[in-house]
Amino acid sequence: MTDTKRPREPFAPWDRRSLPGLFDVDETAERIGYYKWAEIKLFEALGGWVATVPELDVKLRLGTHCYHHAWHADLFDKRLPELREMQTERLTVPPNDHMVEFFESMTEPEAAHMTIEKLVGVYRVLIPHKIAAYTYHRNGTSEITDMPTIRILDFILQDEFNDWREGEMLIQSMIESPEELERAMSHQTKLEKIMLAAGGIAGPGSIGNPYVEVVEKN
Amino acid sequence: MRKIFPAEELARDSRFIRQSNEQRMGDPRGARIAGGNTSGNLAKLTPGLPNGPDRARALMHGIFVGEIQALEGAGRTCWDFELGDEVPLALKLDMARQCWDEARHCEISVSLAEHMGTELGEYAENALLYEAACNPDPVLRLTGVNRALEGLAIDVFNTMKEFGNMAGDPVLEFCEDWMLADEVTHVKMGSDWLRRLTENDKDRLDKALEFQKVVDRLFSFNGFRGEDDDSPIQLTRRFRELAGFTDEEIDEIADMSRDARSEANA
Amino acid sequence: MVQVSVKPESFEMVFYDAAVIGEVVAEVAERLGVDEAITLNIDETSLLGHSKILSYDPIDLWVGGGALENTQRPRNFGQTRSRDTIGRLLLRILDRRSGRFDDAPADDELDLSQFVAWDVHNVGRLERIGLGGQRQRRLYQFRNRHGFTDTADAAFEELWGSSELSWAEIERISVGCRP
Numbered sequence: 001m002t003d004t005k006r007p008r009e010p011f012a013p014w015d016r017r018s019l020p021g022l023f024d025v026d027e028t029a030e031r032i033g034y035y036k037w038a039e040i041k042l043f044e045a046l047g048g049w050v051a052t053v054p055e056l057d058v059k060l061r062l063g064t065h066c067y068h069h070a071w072h073a074d075l076f077d078k079r080l081p082e083l084r085e086m087q088t089e090r091l092t093v094p095p096n097d098h099m100v101e102f103f104e105s106m107t108e109p110e111a112a113h114m115t116i117e118k119l120v121g122v123y124r125v126l127i128p129h130k131i132a133a134y135t136y137h138r139n140g141t142s143e144i145t146d147m148p149t150i151r152i153l154d155f156i157l158q159d160e161f162n163d164w165r166e167g168e169m170l171i172q173s174m175i176e177s178p179e180e181l182e183r184a185m186s187h188q189t190k191l192e193k194i195m196l197a198a199g200g201i202a203g204p205g206s207i208g209n210p211y212v213e214v215v216e217k218n
Numbered sequence: 219m220r221k222i223f224p225a226e227e228l229a230r231d232s233r234f235i236r237q238s239n240e241q242r243m244g245d246p247r248g249a250r251i252a253g254g255n256t257s258g259n260l261a262k263l264t265p266g267l268p269n270g271p272d273r274a275r276a277l278m279h280g281i282f283v284g285e286i287q288a289l290e291g292a293g294r295t296c297w298d299f300e301l302g303d304e305v306p307l308a309l310k311l312d313m314a315r316q317c318w319d320e321a322r323h324c325e326i327s328v329s330l331a332e333h334m335g336t337e338l339g340e341y342a343e344n345a346l347l348y349e350a351a352c353n354p355d356p357v358l359r360l361t362g363v364n365r366a367l368e369g370l371a372i373d374v375f376n377t378m379k380e381f382g383n384m385a386g387d388p389v390l391e392f393c394e395d396w397m398l399a400d401e402v403t404h405v406k407m408g409s410d411w412l413r414r415l416t417e418n419d420k421d422r423l424d425k426a427l428e429f430q431k432v433v434d435r436l437f438s439f440n441g442f443r444g445e446d447d448d449s450p451i452q453l454t455r456r457f458r459e460l461a462g463f464t465d466e467e468i469d470e471i472a473d474m475s476r477d478a479r480s481e482a483n484a
Numbered sequence: 485m486v487q488v489s490v491k492p493e494s495f496e497m498v499f500y501d502a503a504v505i506g507e508v509v510a511e512v513a514e515r516l517g518v519d520e521a522i523t524l525n526i527d528e529t530s531l532l533g534h535s536k537i538l539s540y541d542p543i544d545l546w547v548g549g550g551a552l553e554n555t556q557r558p559r560n561f562g563q564t565r566s567r568d569t570i571g572r573l574l575l576r577i578l579d580r581r582s583g584r585f586d587d588a589p590a591d592d593e594l595d596l597s598q599f600v601a602w603d604v605h606n607v608g609r610l611e612r613i614g615l616g617g618q619r620q621r622r623l624y625q626f627r628n629r630h631g632f633t634d635t636a637d638a639a640f641e642e643l644w645g646s647s648e649l650s651w652a653e654i655e656r657i658s659v660g661c662r663p
Contacts, residue, residue, distance in 0.1 A: 040301070040307070040310075043296060043310075043314050044296045044297045044310070045219070045297065046293070046296075047292065047293035047294065047295070047296030047297050047313070047314060047317055048219050048223070048293060048294060048296065048297025048298070049219070049293070050289055050290050050293035050294075050317065051223050051227075051228055051229065051290035051291075051293060051294055051348075052219070052223065052227075052229050053229050054229035054230055054231045055231065056231065056338075059229075059286070059289070059290075059324075060289075060321045060324050060325060061321075062293070063289045063292075063293060063317040063318060063320060063321030063324075064317075064318050064321045064322075066293060066296060066314050066317040066318065067314045067315055067317055067318030069314075070296075070310065070311050070314030070315070071311075071314075073307070073311070074311050077307065107219045108219065109219070110219040110220060112227075112229040
């Protein structure tokens with residue numbers, strides 16, 4: 001018969017989660033606010049572009065992806081009050097002016113012949129940077145105290161990877177000449193420079209700092 | 219990217235040929251609606267009509283281009299307005315959801331076109347639906363699109379669903395029913411937001427409802443959509459009730475349709 | 485050159501040209517081996533695609549304006565659609581004259597299933613000589629009258645792919661798959 005009084009550890013031997021994580025409550029809320037702001041800007045842009053692209057398959061994908069990123073914004077919006085931020089608009093801000101500049105540049109292409117530029121801005125620049133920042137965050141935050149954020153980010157990352165793949169395939173299918181390739185690379189470079197200045201979608205520290213500070217001895 | 223994108227610039231590939239409202243409504247033979255016309259003898263769209271399948275094909279193509287424009291309209295509403303009291307985040311989230319739904323409807327319509335033997339762009343496209351979605355006032359957009367036009371979509375999809383059922387076409391009936399469910403959601407979105415955004419502004423509510431009537435009348439096509447037995451597109455009470463239309467509102471649409479038909483026949 | 489008489493000779497509601505229409509009719513007639521005078525009456529007030537044979541000898545045809553229309557550019561003449569419409573009408577005439585259709589009901593006595601079965605057989609033949617087509621459209625019409633079943637689809641294939649069936653054969657195939 002089972003001995004109901006026999007004690008067990010609260011964490012099973014295979015559950016190696018530990019404390020603490022990289023971000024406290026306020027830092028987490030701040031980053032979530034930046035993420036939410038970026039997702040809003042992205043879904044607004046995708047929605048606006050639908051009417052401007054003549055390619056039918058791209059048009060439909062943008063409509064679908066618009067909703068994905070709107071849902072991400074909604075998830076972040078719901079997380080903020082749980083991080084003690086009841087005025088969610090207060091933290092729904094860009095991390096710096098460079099991110100504002102980034103989105104202005106990213107959403108500048110409007111003409112019907114600029115589908116390549118529209119897609120490159122989102123799928124070769126913004127979304128990869130989002131994946132990087134979200135991955136850094138979900139790997140670095142506490143799996144015990146901040147599991148709700150990790151869960152949200154895991155769902156969101158699934159969308160991001162799928163959307164990234166779909167967008168990348170659309171871009172590859174649209175680039176048919178050296179001239180079009182040049183357009184894609186040129187636009188990507190322009191936007192990457194702004195993103196570099198911004199430090200990522202959450203500003204400097206978006207993906208942490210991998211470099212080691214070596215202290216000179218003697 | 220500009221705010222408010224004009225209908226004349228809606229991006230299309232070479233398969234799509236645009237017909238202006240003036241060209242369509244100015245056709246001396248009667249406006250072409252769903253393979254039929256608004257003059258002459260009307261008859262409920264059923265497979266029993268000699269040209270029933272072809273008329274269903276033509277209507278399906280009209281639905282397809284309408285879905286593209288609905289997708290574009292919802293997308294523009296995500297972009298055209300700054301977030302604030304007038305357009306809260308929750309409204310934009312609903313519009314983004316509508317984008318997804320309309321994109322799926324386009325995919326469904328393309329698949330149905332293949333099923334029915336219609337080529338994309340086989341019929342001229344008219345941008346009246348997107349023009350209704352271009353209003354600079356977000357409340358008027360919602361009433362024009364989500365209540366009037368999506369309400370029409372309920373009528374059209376139900377008619378097509380019944381057509382599919384009568385014809386024994388499992389694909390058509392299945393697809394139309396799924397789209398019909400989404401349209402009820404869209405109308406509810408429109409009804410809910412209209413109420414919330416005009417809660418303390420009766421003038422704005424009246425203006426919005428007036429605009430809705432204008433759009434409803436425009437899209438009744440001289441009685442083509444109505445409650446009479448021979449109306450090709452049947453006004454669908456049951457699903458409209460589910461979507462939040464009151465009996466009085468539905469009666470008004472039916473009366474408007476009868477009046478429009480009488481005027482056209484006079 | 486086949487002599488074609490188009491009525492009316494000028495149009496007010498649509499942007500049709502009687503001479504152009506005549507050329508298209510003549511071209512279709514020649515492709516089908518019809519070498520006699522043809523009269524084509526067009527009701528320009530109608531945008532529906534109805535058509536009928538007023539007389540088999542001499543050949544006298546009637547169409548609603550919509551049967552010749554370019555559906556992408558309403559009120560404008562559509563060559564492809566017109567070839568399809570005229571081709572189907574002329575094939576019906578040739579079939580009736582062939583002796584293989586002596587037992588077929590009169591045109592206005594054909595029910596919808598019979599009509600579409602014969603039409604499928606006509607359009608299949610037209611497609612093979614480069615006129616008409618839209619196979620999936622014809623299949624959809626056929627399914628509406630005969631059911632959305634594998635049996636009906638097989639019947640469609642037989643009607644579409646056969647050359648010069650008799651009325652009895654068409655009727656047999658059609659009846660064999662009706663619900």
